[in-house]
Amino acid sequence: MNLHILLNGLKNLSPEKQIAKLKELKGSATAEEFFIIQQAAEDTGQPWVRSALLDIINSRKKETIVSEPSFEQIDAFDIVAIKSEAISDSIGQVLHELEPIIGSLNLLIKKEIPNYSESSTKYELEKLNDIMETFEDWRKVEQTPKYKECEVHRIIQKELDIIKPKSSVDIILDLSQDLVYLLDPSLLRIIVSNALRNSVESSNQPTVRVKNPIVIKGSVTDNSIWICIIDDGLGLQNTSEILLKSRHTTKPGNKGLGLAIIDKAVMAMNGEWKLSNSKPSGAELYFEIPKKEL
DSSP states (O other), X not given: OOHHHHHHHXXXXXXXXXXXXXXXXXXXXXXXXXHHHHHHHHHOSOHHHHHHHHHHHHHHHTTTTSOOOOHHHHHHHHHHXXXXXXXXXXXHHHHHHHHHHHHHHHHHHHHHSTTGGGSHHHHHHHXXXXXXXXXXXXXXXXXXXXXXXXXXXXXXXXXXXXXXXGOSSOEEEESOTTOEEEEOHHHXXXXXXXXXXXXXXXXXXXXXXXXXXXXXXXXXXXXXXXXXXXXXXSOOSSOHHHHHHHTOOOSTTOOSOHHHHHHHHHHHTTOEEEEEXXXXXXXXXXXXXXXXXX
């Protein structure tokens, strides 16, 4: 077996054939070939391929202690990783093509449309930019988390500064400024950004009552960090499971992708989340991320 040809050829194979090739490699690689596998794992640009190759090396190291994992277990891991990598690559390609076009449109329209700042065209372009940001978030949550020590208050405050001008109610951040935690900062930003956007959109809907501020609370335990975002908006029309499954939304102009992105981002860091109605009105999103050792 020529490992260099095999590894280079993986890029051009379908997911099913990639899995078959990796099975073959796992079962037949010699001790000498394992050095090449390790080099390939370090050099590859595909996260799931790197993980699969390292799994082959680690499983062979453990052969004298425990039995080799079943192919069923390996298949489940590989399929999830392959799908995530494929989705991330596809979204990245779409964004790469659209970003310069939308950038040019923004420049041309501002020059060619009178009273652009007050026009319906500006509103439609802003919605298009929001969709682009949503797809960029989606691309990021499909990738392997990159953990680092994060100043949690600072990350959340930056998102508040962006969204506050769009909110009809005040937003209160009740979180220690000294809170530092090991997280993927991009994923934390994505969770908070999407949750806040939902809360603001819900709070902005007209009601006969005066709405209370949106409140963000959080702290750490011995094993995890938790953050809760509570609004006084319309509340939920269905359970979070139904909302997530159906991409349903009650907010005008909303595409219903926010919860799916939050779910992906939280799960990528092995966390848990819950969306429920708060009392006496509004909704509450709670998420918790377990402690990760370096």
